Amino acid sequence: MAAATAGAVSMLGAGYGSDSAQAAGQQAPPAAAAVVSTVSFNTPNAPSAVQVGIVDFAFSPSTLTVSQGTTVTWTNDGAVLHSVKSDGRGPLHSGPLSPGESYSFRFNSPGTYSYYCCFHSSVMLAKVIVR
Ligand SMILES: [Cu+2]
Structure with missing residues (x-):
């Protein structure tokens, strides 16, 4: 999962072009996205x-x-x-x-x-x- 997340981050950075690549690399959103996906995968637990x-x-x-x-x-x-x-x-x-x-x-x-x-x-x- 960590490897897939890192891949998605570099694709996102490339999409912004060479001028903004450094700025994109400094942004926090990739970490937030990882947290959201973790919660989503854990949601279908059995009823308590x-x-x-x-x-x-x-x-x-x-x-x-x-x-x-x-x-x-x-x-x-x-x-x-x-x-x-x-x-x-x-x-x-x-x-x-x-x-x-x-x-x-x-x-x-x-x-x-x-x-x-x-x-x-x-x-x-x-x-x-x-x-
Ligand atoms: Cu009885």
Whole structure:
């Protein structure tokens, strides 16, 4: 990338002709252009916040794949109490969520995070896959 940027700068300088070549070489804009292009290339990163719905007796989606660093928010869209609880010693532990309540967790480490609803553990099973 640095080589391509330098090439573009010398072409720009040549375009101004021999009289102004020295002045063009002293200008700062090539550096600013490099910064802009860096930001542009980094923009398409994965979203940093994702929603999971809790309906009566299911998580939606039941399997969610996100990038490391994503915050996932579960919202109880159902009519009864639900919860978000990791299997084993996993980090998810919402406590009881009344209808309309939410719980958020930021996934900083890659892995598969299986979880369930404490109140309906036989049917409400889901997982988040963090890459
Ligand atoms: Cu439930």
